Amino acid sequence: MAEIGLNHYLTLSALVFCIGLYGVLARRNAVGILMAVEIMLNAVNIALVAMSRYVGPGGQPTGQIFAIFVITVAAAEAAVALALLIAIFRTRGTVDVEEINLLRW
């Protein structure tokens, strides 16, 4: 078992990112997609925090600070997304993204 280093964390981050990416592209429930987006953002945070630990002579708080801001933005975005979903649900009665396709071509 090799010593755990930056690349382990980055590989984990990449894996989680791509799982989120798959979820965004493959699931039909808009709430599910939102959850997958959150997973992607978390993957980025893993990378940022890992770099905070491993990069720079004395470590860099910047990475962790960045992660805190990402979490903040994610919460804000989730709130607006939820509001939009409620508006859509009111007019359409569904949050299935494959049925949300009035606008096309």
Add this chain to the structure above:
Amino acid sequence: MELYLIFPELVLLLCALLVIFSDLLGARKEALAGLAVLGLLIAARLAMELVGPDKGGVAFAGAIVVDDFALIFKFLFLVSTLLVVLASVEYVERFEGVAGEYYAVLLLACVGMMLMASAQEFITLYLSLELTGISLYTLTGLLRDARSSEAGIKFLLLGAVSSAVLLYGIAVLFGLTGTTSLPQMAPAVASGFQENRLPLLLATALLMAGLGFKLATVPFQMWVPDVYEGAPTPVTAFLSVASKSAGFVVVLRVFHTALGRDPLAADWAAIFAGLSLASMTLGNVVAIQQGNIKRMMGYSSIAQAGYLLVGLAVVPQSGVSGVLFFLVSYTVTNLGAFIAIIALSDKLNSDRISDYAGVWQRAPFLASGLALCLLSLTGVPPTAGFFAKLFIFNVAVQQNLLWLVVAGVLNSVVSAYFYVGVIREMFLGAPVDRTPVAVAAPVALALFLAVAGTFILGVFPGPAMSVASAAAGSLVP
């Protein structure tokens, strides 16, 4: 304190809060618009104070920089917001009593964009980008009908995904250089190019995708037609100019400041050349097929992004000045077109191009204004659009990008089909009914300003070109 450097933004923030409170206190809608206009004018006046080589500066621990390059964009955002506010005075009826909030969010979006223009550190950049983004998602869904909400959710989901992509790119750059500050990144990027070519190219691709979403370039453009069609028309206008310019200011600053040295610069320039070709071709070819004018303008904006990217395919300073002049003329032109479209589609109650038949006889001013702006988008002299293209193509010819220029010129022939198609419908079509279309005074004023700008830039482009070159000089020495 360096607070004075962000006075314009602070004034707008304050103005946005004032608008909300006045709305709560029951002020009339026109007064709210007036308040917003006042705030924008004061902000512009304050921004004027910062113009000049030794007026601006770096502030807040390197988070932002105020230089001529940032300021030219700030003025663009202020002007766009101003014209959109003026053009919305009738349209806000559709927002069911939230007119005040609409203006406030518009102003906050403008604040976000102005900060994007100044940000030279990735955390600030990301936050201002998201500030803009969240405001725009809100504005897009504001009508809350089926189409508007659909546009909103599509915009938000794709926006969130592309910011995740952008963040990943930033994270990689952070890991390679240990900093989030663009100027501090540059030497590390340049010195590490040989051994870190692979992650640098990956980061470049991720940044391109994340920011390409804002620029609306192929293949990150697919949200554009849907969102343009579904969003409230003034918001579409705002998206098509301000949001695009905001994307360009970030792309220019990030790529030229942090990644601007060869050989990485040659790599991204070549990729941008490819994206440029794809964007203009796809935009123009598909626009021909559109029957909805907002959707058509969506494809048109993709095509225009393609022309703009010609300037990013050119690394030296001339490329930046080409993009700047193009953006200035594109902003006035496209806004002019949209102001006319807002007024017309509001009264015709339709966005179908076929319903514009004979509009010339019902609203000669709107129709002539729209026609001039569409000709400018086609690139017919003497309009702003002609010199914008000439300028940017000339820059590309100097850099031996002849193939791209030929493609661009060919594309502008193709674009004549659909732009002139609208003009033909308006001027040479037979109207169904002949009742004159009334135009509210603020809308007429906004259209007049935009059209005058389009025409003046088309006859005397000299001063604007020098300003663009000077501003480019503050980004790329």
Add this chain to the structure above:
Amino acid sequence: MTTEQIVWSIFFSPLAAFLLICFVLRPAGAHGLAGLATIVGVAGALGASVVTFLNVLAVPGHELPLADYPWLTIGDLRLHLGLAVDSLTSVMLLVVTSVSLLVQVYSLGYMAGDTGYSRYYAYMALFTTSMLGLVLADNLLQLYVFWELVGLCSYLLIGFWFHRPAAAAAAKKAFVVTRFGDLGFLLALLALASVAGTLTINELFTEHKVAALVGASFLGVTALTWVALGLFAGAAGKSAQFPLHVWLPDAMEGPTPVSALIHAATMVAAGVYLVGRMLPLFQHAPAAMAVVASTGAVTALMAATMGLVATDIKRVMAYSTVSQLGYMMLALGLGGYVAAFFHLMNHAFFKALLFLGAGSVSHTTGTFDMRYMGGLRRAMPVTFWTVLLASLSLAGIPPLSGFWSKDEILATALAASPGLFWLAMATVLLTAFYVFRMLLLTFTGEYRGGGAAEAAANGDAAQGADAHGHGGVRLHESPSVMALPLVMLAAPAVLSGLVNLPTIPALDDFLMSRTVRETLEAHHVAFNPLLAAFSTGMALLGIALAWLVYGVKALRADSLGSALGGLPYRMLYHKYGLDFLYEKVLVGSLLYTVVCGLFAALDRYVVDGLVNGAGQLTRGLGRGLRRVETGQVQAYGLAIFLGVVVITAVAIVRG
């Protein structure tokens, strides 16, 4: 006023009329005054042009020194805003303003009562302004700006009667087809700016600029040749040269005075003007010169054959215009600078006259279809005689103006290229034939019912071109406001050849201004009496043939009819009228089916096909690509990520 102010006033006078109509007369509802405003504006320009002409004449070297003003700087390229007046410009100014003035006067009668009266005059004023701006420009960018503006006015005027779908379609076709040519023009401008570093016309001719252009090359061809070909592409679009000629016949959907001014006398000649102006550059690119010459010759011949069979009088004229413009290009391609402009000038007068005559005829008969005309000679003597003079001039009968210039072109061709000469000579025969066919069908024989008959034949009332005449109630001469311009145009149509007689080559001397003399290798060809006699003979032969077929009807109608069998003959007779039976049998079977059919097929399937095909292809592509936009947000997301993957892959592979 100073010389310079006078020159500027040429440009501003019609512009003032345009602004007056747009911002004062139309909003005030004073539509009736629009015509007067334009006429005064153009008359002012004509006056100033005459004074300018005299000034140029008086100056040694025939060039006016005019100031220019800094306009814009693109990189190292400094552009100035300025006017340039030399002998060529002054002649063009006279032609444009005089024809324009007469057409505006004529339009008072022709457009009387039209709902778009003031709009029409606004466009016309804008057009005249732009055309004058084009002629006066001292740099190519400025020229290009006005080049596009005249195109825009042409677009608006072709589609003027927007209630007719054909007009709108024709307008769009004209706009898009000429833009294809302008593509070349714009690229040439960019190349010139980049290689030569200037767009000022006279600076481009200096030795080191030419050397720089010859020195640079792209794909093994010199930059100069590319530039010349690009400029010629633009010129071919405007001047309706093969294969970009397809828009001009359709453009006849516009009002007839528009056809006379824009699509015969001035705008379509702008291409010739451009190539001629730039001839000192072109002459260093022999390949481009060859392209110009052969395109011109082929266009001249091809358009003439198509003119043989058109039944719409304006389309005959349109093909004739294309053909004559081909002549001019042929002359330029062979270095015949003076010959080309001499012909341009003469053609402007007699062709404008022919168009106005056609308008006059349709004003009375209510149709443009010659199958429903006939016998108008007695009813419309002024129109008949003036059109006859113009026709003789076009056919090249001495001593009318067309003869002199055409002869100069033929002489140039004979000296340079026997192949092209014979093409041009064949065109002489065809030209004489189609113009007299037109004349005989329209003015001789019996009247065949005009617009009413046409409507009856077609079964609907709104058919035909801009026929808004009186449906053949009572044939009469056009009002004097229309007849007077015909007479006034007849004078130059007959006499303008006299400015460049073989013995007194006044125009020859005048046009060779200082710059031209210094930069252009003159190709002066001596007058050849034998050639003149031969070409006159050919023209007379063409007239005679037309006379045999349409005039005296050498083959008697009834014998022909019995030969064909009674019933089909009678059907044809009633359907087409007698004269057309001859055409169907004689001209139709021989010429139409073989030669013209060939060209028509080429035109329809190859040229039009290419233009339409490109459009179809683009549309098909668009139809396919729009399906990518499925409305599925996840498909859009997929594109983003595939984009990332592809960009990364490309970036890695590139390095």
Add this chain to the structure above:
Amino acid sequence: MDYGYSLSFYALAGLTVLSSLLVVSLRNIFHAALFLVLAFVGIAGIYLTLNAAFLAVVQVLIYAGAIAVLMLFAIFLTRNAMAQGNPPGRLQASALITAGLMFIALAYSFANSRWAPGPATPPDIGPELLAKELFTTFAFPFEVASVLLLVAMLGAILLARE
């Protein structure tokens, strides 16, 4: 070699990956949301192994707490969508391929990177340091974030009002 450290990393990584996979593959949207909480907790654990205790707390409070609850609200508010759940869409196969390609691109690039040199021992980035940074170096983005939250609040109200 610190086996405890390695072991805890692999355990937490496994937990995170597995829960994330379940989030994007379960048809029952409610269950998916619960696994999302689990994934967030796993990631909080990862932060602990990175000496980022403060961030781990934030992660649990905001993500596992606030955002996951928001998701549950969303699920309950769009009730009859619950029955339909979160079925796979048409693009499942292409999504899988794209995600795979993306992973290859990312992992391959990371493996071939030379990151900026770092400290030998884990640096001590405690809440004090973070707070100090947040209110000095990153004071400006902090203020921008507050405006952003204001807009989000405004937006949520505007879009979801009756």
